[in-house]
Structure formats: structure tokens, C-alpha cells
Amino acid sequence: MSLKNIRVVLVSPIYSGNVGSVCRAMKNMGVTSLAIAAPRGSLETEDARKMSLHAYDVLQKRTEHATLAEAVADCGLVVGTSARQGLYRNHSETPRALAPRLGEVAKKTKVALVFGPEDNGLSNDDLQVCTQVVRIPSSPKYSSLNLAQAVMVCCYELFTASGEYEAPEALSPEAPSAMRQQMFKRWRESLLEIGFMKEDKADHIMLGLQRILSRGQLTIKDVRIMIGIARQTKWAGAEAKKSRARRGL
Amino acid sequence: MSLKNIRVVLVSPIYSGNVGSVCRAMKNMGVTSLAIAAPRGSLETEDARKMSLHAYDVLQKRTEHATLAEAVADCGLVVGTSARQGLYRNHSETPRALAPRLGEVAKKTKVALVFGPEDNGLSNDDLQVCTQVVRIPSSPKYSSLNLAQAVMVCCYELFTASGEYEAPEALSPEAPSAMRQQMFKRWRESLLEIGFMKEDKADHIMLGLQRILSRGQLTIKDVRIMIGIARQTKWAGAEAKKSRARRGL
Numbered sequence: 001m002s003l004k005n006i007r008v009v010l011v012s013p014i015y016s017g018n019v020g021s022v023c024r025a026m027k028n029m030g031v032t033s034l035a036i037a038a039p040r041g042s043l044e045t046e047d048a049r050k051m052s053l054h055a056y057d058v059l060q061k062r063t064e065h066a067t068l069a070e071a072v073a074d075c076g077l078v079v080g081t082s083a084r085q086g087l088y089r090n091h092s093e094t095p096r097a098l099a100p101r102l103g104e105v106a107k108k109t110k111v112a113l114v115f116g117p118e119d120n121g122l123s124n125d126d127l128q129v130c131t132q133v134v135r136i137p138s139s140p141k142y143s144s145l146n147l148a149q150a151v152m153v154c155c156y157e158l159f160t161a162s163g164e165y166e167a168p169e170a171l172s173p174e175a176p177s178a179m180r181q182q183m184f185k186r187w188r189e190s191l192l193e194i195g196f197m198k199e200d201k202a203d204h205i206m207l208g209l210q211r212i213l214s215r216g217q218l219t220i221k222d223v224r225i226m227i228g229i230a231r232q233t234k235w236a237g238a239e240a241k242k243s244r245a246r247r248g249l
Numbered sequence: 250m251s252l253k254n255i256r257v258v259l260v261s262p263i264y265s266g267n268v269g270s271v272c273r274a275m276k277n278m279g280v281t282s283l284a285i286a287a288p289r290g291s292l293e294t295e296d297a298r299k300m301s302l303h304a305y306d307v308l309q310k311r312t313e314h315a316t317l318a319e320a321v322a323d324c325g326l327v328v329g330t331s332a333r334q335g336l337y338r339n340h341s342e343t344p345r346a347l348a349p350r351l352g353e354v355a356k357k358t359k360v361a362l363v364f365g366p367e368d369n370g371l372s373n374d375d376l377q378v379c380t381q382v383v384r385i386p387s388s389p390k391y392s393s394l395n396l397a398q399a400v401m402v403c404c405y406e407l408f409t410a411s412g413e414y415e416a417p418e419a420l421s422p423e424a425p426s427a428m429r430q431q432m433f434k435r436w437r438e439s440l441l442e443i444g445f446m447k448e449d450k451a452d453h454i455m456l457g458l459q460r461i462l463s464r465g466q467l468t469i470k471d472v473r474i475m476i477g478i479a480r481q482t483k484w485a486g487a488e489a490k491k492s493r494a495r496r497g498l
Contacts, residue, residue: 144303
């Protein structure tokens, strides 16, 4: 997917601060092309600059167009967003379902994501220009999202589908089974040594411990730590025994 | 999943307006329990009220706690969010990967989603209180999300995983194959009738038309419309022929 071919189009946004927030959300998700259709006024405001924070470049590089049709004239797909239902709106998809397809198309041509004004969203006339409609899943108790939040969810889905995100590398790989077994053997020895359990209860208690330690990921580093604890515990148990023996207990 | 058991915890938020935006994002995604840990000042501000819009009830029902540990004392899982990497932070998961597990746990007990202050995020001390760390996928060029945007992405993932969203019902089911075939038969007749194609090119052109009309979903209603057009087109073609014949052409 090329996120470079994704264009966010805002139709007649009311609050310039919201446009600033939109820029930040876009840049967070690797989308940097912004177009304003039928602008209401200047977006060169202190609010817009403040809310865009480190995405002021997105705001500055925006294009402005008299109509939505002009803003998307070169786009192969034009995706309208709508929270309302009704004519044209019922065949909507979720951003997640649509994201892979948009990504495919964006490899070859421009794709527009269109958002309506804060108060009423896209009009039916606007939707006529769109090739598809997305609806962000939301609670029926309060389904109207803030403009920048709606942009964030859509761009987040595109960014996630693009596969551009690389998770921070785990420091250590998952421990192999033999190493885990070694760990449990050491723990068994140490728990016996400190008198936490007697031999006849050991199997039962070790099963519990195995269950506890098998629930999450256990890396080689984690297992080394656990083996270290067992070793030190066993040592402390042995010392305690000697001390008690010296004191004739 | 019970979204009722999800608690959003904000640690020392700086801007009350952001807390208002957080409330709106939460309610949009069906999450309504908010706790503030180590508050910096009053959240009863005009900014907070304005940004929360129809989620002012979430703001009003919030709880406030002296420390993060107190705010999450009754929670079975405590999920910290972090954009930074480093100690404790590298074993992070994405909100999408973690959402199903959080949903499972939230069926039985409270789950906390913890967000740090706008400027620096969660401290290492805060992360010590957390049972896991999530990291929202974002562009390496600008990875720091607005607080309310981060809350939105996490709550959106939980809401989506909860399965509580019902897509608006499509007005008409996908058309069965026989109906589609009927449609293509009518179109073939009409395109021959109006002279758009001759019999020798008809198969080739009909293959193109089938390709075009098979790309998207085609409901029974859609097919009826297309059959209607073909019928009317054929009629017009026949009338045109008669007219030309009358005029001796």
C-alpha cells in the first residue's frame, strides 16, 4: 500500500482547530495529503497551528477547492464517511473491512477519504460524488464522533492494513521447552529445600506453578531470571537448614 | 465482553479540554467509566464541558484518586499505554492483539486502560503498576498521539472486539446467479437492438460487461434496476428501428 496516495478531504469544516487536530491524526498514521473542499474561511489561525502541533506541515501543504467534485477529480476511489443511515448510506462498510481494498487501489491511483462538516456530516449531494460509504462502528447511544477522531480511526485502519508498523522487537525470544523444564526442576528443588512443600505434595504444587507460569509469553531472559531466583532460594534454604542445625534446632 | 467493566484511567492530565474529548471518545465506543489519578486541578471547566459535548455525564461520574495504584486497586488487568520504547516498554502489544483477551477478562472483573499526561506519558513508576503495556501503531515520523485520540483508538478496538456493533442492514440481499444471468441476457438483447454491437462481437462485449458488473456487490434490487434499463433500452431501440423504417432509411 502507498499511504502517499491517500488524500483526506474535509468538506466545509467549521472549526479551524479541528482541522489542526485532523493534521496531527493524519501524520500520526503516515497520511500527509489534505484537501479542503468548499472552505468556509481561513485556516491560517492560531487554533489550527496549535492543534496540529508537529503536523503543521500537513496543514501548510493542504490544497483548497471550490467543490468536493474538484477536490477528488483525480481519485480512483472516493470514500465518504457517514454516521447517519438512510438513502445511499445503508450499503456502508466498516473502515476495517474496506482498508485492504483501499490499500490495493492506492498502489496505483489516488484514493480520497471524505469527511463532512462537524454539525451535519456529508450531504446526499456530497455522497453522490462518492464511490463507497464507510461507517465507523460506534455506540448507538452516542454515534457522532468528533471530526478529528473520525479521521484518526479511518487513517489508523489504513496504516494498520499497510503493514508499515513494525512492533518494537522483543528483547529475547520465547524460551524453548527444555529450558522451561529445567526451570521447573530448579524450582521444585528450591521449594523443597526451603520447606515450602514436602515431597508428597510436590507434584500437585508444581502443576499449579506450571499453570501460573505458562499463561503468558515466557522469554529466554524471563526463564533465566526465574532459574536465578530458584537457585538463590535453594541456597538460602540450605543456609537456613545449616544455621538451624548449628543452633541444635 | 462487558464494556461496563472497562475503566479509562488518566494520570495527571494537563488540559481539562482533553479530558472532555476523552469522555466523548469513550462514550462513542460504549465505555463510560473514567478515573483520574493524581489530578492536577479542577476538571469542572468550561473547556471540559464543551469538548465532552453529549458525554458530559461521563465527566460528571468520574472518580478521582490520589495515586494510580489506588485508581486501579480493584482491577484484574491494568494496561498501560506508551509511545516510547525502553525498559518495560519493549514487550508491548498492539491494542488489536490485546483486545480479545481484555474482553474475556472484563467479563469477570474490572480492567483498567491507563494513559499518562499529555507531555510525557506514563512514567516508569506508573508502568510498574501495569500488568501489560500497549503501544498504538503509528508513524515513526510522528508517533505521539493526542491523549483523546489514543483513548479513541484503544476504546475503538475494544468496542469492535466486543461485537456490539451491528452494521446497518443492507436493503436487499445479494442477487442469485440465475437472476444475474437473466440480466445479462436482457442486456445482450437490448445492446443488439440499439445497434451498440453486432452478433459477431456480442460475446466479447458481454464478457466485458459481466466483468464490470461482477466487481461489487449486486443486490436483487440492483439487478431489477439493471433489467429495467435493459428492457427500456430495447424498447427504445425497437422504436428507433420502426421510425427509421417509416422514414424509409
